[in-house]
Structures are given as C-alpha cells and as structure tokens.
Amino acid sequence: RxxxxxxxxxxxxxxxxxxxxxxxxxxxxxxxxxxxxxxxxxxxxxxxxxxxxxxxxxxxxxxxxxxxxxxxxxxxxxxxxxxxxxxxxxxxxxxxxxxxxxxxxxxxxxxxxxxxxxxxPGLANNPAARDGIRVISIEDIRWGRRDIKTVQLLYPSMGKMMAKKAGVEDAWMVEEGFVTEGTSNNAYIVKDGKIVTRETSNDILHGITRKAVLELAREAQMQVEERNFTIEEAQQADEAFVTSASAFVTPVVEIDGAKIGSGTPGKLAPRLREIYLEEMRKTAI
Ligand code: PLP
CATH class of the missing domain: 3.30.470.10 (Aminotransferase class 4, branched-chain amino acid transferase, N-terminal domain)
Incomplete structure (x- = not known):
C-alpha cells in the first residue's frame, strides 16, 4: 500500500x-x-x-x-x-x-x-445494512469538545470493546440520561414516521453524513425533530439507526437487549439509506 x-x-x-x-x-x-x-x-x-x-x-x-x-x-x-x-x-x-x-x-x-x-470491497453492501446492528448503552465520559474530531479515541475504543464483550456490535453513549451518539456514528430513532436525533452542540460530532441525511429526509417530506432522547424512548421507537461516513445509514435493531420494532430493520431507515447512497454516488468527485 x-x-x-x-x-x-x-x-x-x-x-x-x-x-x-x-x-x-x-x-x-x-x-x-x-x-x-x-x-x-x-x-x-x-x-x-x-x-x-x-x-x-x-x-x-x-x-x-x-x-x-x-x-x-x-x-x-x-x-x-x-x-x-x-x-x-x-x-x-x-x-x-x-x-x-x-x-x-x-x-x-x-x-x-x-x-x-x-x-x-462491497462497502455499500455491508451485511449490517441488511440485518441491522445491536447496541448497548454506556455512560458518555468523553471530554466536552466532541464537536472537534480529535484522535483522542480511547474511550470510544473502550466502548467498542464493551459492546464486543456484551456480544453486540456497538455502543450508544448516554450523558445526563440522554443519548449523545454512537462510538463512531450519530444516533437516531423513528417514531410514528418522525426522525428524532440530538441537535448539534459541543456534545456530539457534527456528522457530515448526519447533515446530508437530514437534508435528504426533509426533501423527501419526512419529518425531522432535533432533540434529546433517552434509551427508554429509543427502546420503544419503531426504528433506530446510525449514520457515519463508513456505515452510511445502518439500522439498529436492538438496544440493551430490547428489540426495536419487530427486531428487524423497518422501512424508513433502509429507504433513507437508498436515498442517501443514490445522492452521494451522483455527487461523488
Ligand atoms: N460521531 C462520532 C463520535 C464519530 O466518530 C463519527 C464518525 O467517525 C460520527 C459521529 C459520524 O460522522 P460522519 O458522518 O462525519 O462520519
């Protein structure tokens, strides 16, 4: 290489x-x-x-x-x-x-x-996109400037190891009772057709995928609400998903052992993934 x-x-x-x-x-x-x-x-x-x-x-x-x-x-x-x-x-x-x-x-x-x-090879056809991923929740003990994309990644690495140990794929971090983000992605839930995700601040990374996905969702007449949500609300949501430059839009099907919806990817997240990938391929340089 x-x-x-x-x-x-x-x-x-x-x-x-x-x-x-x-x-x-x-x-x-x-x-x-x-x-x-x-x-x-x-x-x-x-x-x-x-x-x-x-x-x-x-x-x-x-x-x-x-x-x-x-x-x-x-x-x-x-x-x-x-x-x-x-x-x-x-x-x-x-x-x-x-x-x-x-x-x-x-x-x-x-x-x-x-x-x-x-x-x-096959980055856009990752099995996780079809099957969804499972996450556990962990306390968010990172520093206070998560909007800066620093190489200070020890805690997110530890979070991935905690997920691995629990037999799942990733962890969602929680601060003062509310989900901040995944170890290397932004976190979303869907309830009654509405997409909910934490608003941007110093508390989370301002995902490039997040920005594009929310824009495309609004263009597709999907409702978007930028606000805090808890693990309990997420467990009762219809769908959940994460976004990042490498995962694109990936469904989340289980949080702390509780199935989201039927426990398989719903309709909205896979559709959003399709819309996102289509637009990204079109605008790739
Ligand atoms: N949040 C964290 C903590 C991340 O590390 C990442 C990406 O690596 C994201 C969110 C998603 O950001 P992006 O969509 O720009 O890849």
Missing part, C-alpha cells in the same frame, strides 16, 4: 513521523474519514470543511489547502486502485523536538499530514 506523509507518497513501511510529534505524545491531532465508492470520493467538501473547523478550534496550522488535499486523496485512490473503501487523513501539531504541555511556536513547528487508504 502506498501512503502519504508530509509531501511524499511512500510504501507504508517507509513512512515515518517523529516520536516527539504531539499527535503521538498527547493525542494533539485531528482526523477525517472519507469513503470511496466506485473510485470516487463521497462528500469530500463536507469533510474538508469540518477538518478546517477542527484545526481552527485547536489553533492548528493547516498543512495543505483543500485543493491540495483533494489532489492527495485522488492520487492515493489511483495509486492503490481503490474501488470501494475509506481514506483516513490525520493532521497532528507536529513537534519542536521536545515534550511540553504548551503548544510549540506555530511559526517554527510544521504540522504533520498523513493519509492512507483502506480497501473495503
């Missing part, structure tokens, strides 16, 4: 970043995951925009322009012959060769930019 690191395309075993890089020492970095379908990038502009926002919120210098990032994404898709898959992009603050809590001088410290591809 060919990867990109700070201006160079290299075999993956030759790509190197300093051990003093603050991404490594302090999780001082941000990232994006963009999906590729039929060799084209899905929702690239949205991911580039959010990356800029994440970097700005952390006073991080941009290592490249959006146009350059697009070029790098496309070159990696070409070099690795990716049909369906993901592109991972990470920007870390870099290093001045020492370890200090205070940020190093941005004038003399270059951020590190790393990208690599993950080939996922």
């Amino acid at each position: 060919t990867v990109y690191v700070n201006g160079e395309y290299l075999p993956e075993d030759q790509a190197k970043v300093s051990i003093f890089d603050r991404g490594f020492l302090m999780a001082d970095g941000v990232y994006e995951v963009t999906s590729v379908l039929d060799g084209k990038l899905i929702a690239f502009d949205g991911h580039a925009e959010r990356l800029t926002r994440s970097m700005n919120e952390l006073d991080m210098r941009a290592p490249a322009t959006t146009e350059e990032l697009l070029e790098i994404h496309r070159e990696l898709v070409r070099l690795n012959d990716i049909k369906d898959g993901l592109i991972y992009l990470q920007v870390t603050r870099g290093s001045d060769g020492d370890r200090d809590f205070a940020f190093p001088d941005p004038e003399t410290t270059a951020p590190s930019l790393v990208l690599f591809t993950q080939s996922k």
Whole structure:
C-alpha cells in the first residue's frame, strides 16, 4: 500500500513521523474519514470543511489547502486502485523536538499530514445494512469538545470493546440520561414516521453524513425533530439507526437487549439509506 506523509507518497513501511510529534505524545491531532465508492470520493467538501473547523478550534496550522488535499486523496485512490473503501487523513501539531504541555511556536513547528487508504470491497453492501446492528448503552465520559474530531479515541475504543464483550456490535453513549451518539456514528430513532436525533452542540460530532441525511429526509417530506432522547424512548421507537461516513445509514435493531420494532430493520431507515447512497454516488468527485 502506498501512503502519504508530509509531501511524499511512500510504501507504508517507509513512512515515518517523529516520536516527539504531539499527535503521538498527547493525542494533539485531528482526523477525517472519507469513503470511496466506485473510485470516487463521497462528500469530500463536507469533510474538508469540518477538518478546517477542527484545526481552527485547536489553533492548528493547516498543512495543505483543500485543493491540495483533494489532489492527495485522488492520487492515493489511483495509486492503490481503490474501488470501494475509506481514506483516513490525520493532521497532528507536529513537534519542536521536545515534550511540553504548551503548544510549540506555530511559526517554527510544521504540522504533520498523513493519509492512507483502506480497501473495503462491497462497502455499500455491508451485511449490517441488511440485518441491522445491536447496541448497548454506556455512560458518555468523553471530554466536552466532541464537536472537534480529535484522535483522542480511547474511550470510544473502550466502548467498542464493551459492546464486543456484551456480544453486540456497538455502543450508544448516554450523558445526563440522554443519548449523545454512537462510538463512531450519530444516533437516531423513528417514531410514528418522525426522525428524532440530538441537535448539534459541543456534545456530539457534527456528522457530515448526519447533515446530508437530514437534508435528504426533509426533501423527501419526512419529518425531522432535533432533540434529546433517552434509551427508554429509543427502546420503544419503531426504528433506530446510525449514520457515519463508513456505515452510511445502518439500522439498529436492538438496544440493551430490547428489540426495536419487530427486531428487524423497518422501512424508513433502509429507504433513507437508498436515498442517501443514490445522492452521494451522483455527487461523488
Ligand atoms: N460521531 C462520532 C463520535 C464519530 O466518530 C463519527 C464518525 O467517525 C460520527 C459521529 C459520524 O460522522 P460522519 O458522518 O462525519 O462520519
């Protein structure tokens, strides 16, 4: 696999970043995951925009322009012959060769930019889309700026492990009694035809898929309500689902052992997935 690191395309075993890089020492970095379908990038502009926002919120210098990032994404898709898959992009603050809590001088410290591809044949036909996934609820103990897409992912990783241990696929996190989001996706329920999802704030990641899905749902005359909901309300919903760049729209069929609806994917989430994928394939670049 060919990867990109700070201006160079290299075999993956030759790509190197300093051990003093603050991404490594302090999780001082941000990232994006963009999906590729039929060799084209899905929702690239949205991911580039959010990356800029994440970097700005952390006073991080941009290592490249959006146009350059697009070029790098496309070159990696070409070099690795990716049909369906993901592109991972990470920007870390870099290093001045020492370890200090205070940020190093941005004038003399270059951020590190790393990208690599993950080939996922049949990404859009994942069995989870047909069968749905099961989730458990766990307490959300992450930091208070979840709107910034940082590489500080230890708790979401632990959440996935808790789900695995419980024999299910994922976990929904709960704070002060209300669902925030999934470990790596946004969470939704459907009741009487109405889609309910938490509104955006510092408490959750502003999903690029979330934004597109809600827009498309409204265009399709579906009702959308952005408000908090509890696990109990979710367990009594007609349907539930998650969205992310890699899962698109994926039904949730069980929460903490309680079946949602009949315990199989309903009508709305699969339809929304179809609408979303159709639009994304149309606008892919
Ligand atoms: N919420 C969290 C915590 C995530 O990690 C992700 C994606 O990785 C999402 C939501 C979904 O965001 P997007 O649709 O932009 O992939």
